[in-house]
Amino acid sequence: MEYKEGELIKEDGHWMWYHVCPVEKTDMFVGKGEECSWCGAEPPLHIIRNTKDVQQYLKDMKQENAHAKIQV
Numbered sequence: 001m002e003y004k005e006g007e008l009i010k011e012d013g014h015w016m017w018y019h020v021c022p023v024e025k026t027d028m029f030v031g032k033g034e035e036c037s038w039c040g041a042e043p044p045l046h047i048i049r050n051t052k053d054v055q056q057y058l059k060d061m062k063q064e065n066a067h068a069k070i071q072v
Ligand SMILES: [Zn+2]
Pocket: 019, 020, 021, 022, 023, 024, 036, 037, 038, 039, 040, 041
């Protein structure tokens, strides 16, 4: 299965976003609202906004991570 940079998936109720890291030179899934611990990349919000699950994503973010910097 192929993913695009920034693509969101929800697995076992946990949001993750797909990231191809230029520093680590590998691909990985990063937890919701978290930045890449290698290069500091943040979830690309323009892609999140285009997903049909964006509203649920933001709702989950607010509930589970009050310190998230996500702003709509
Ligand atoms: Zn990275």
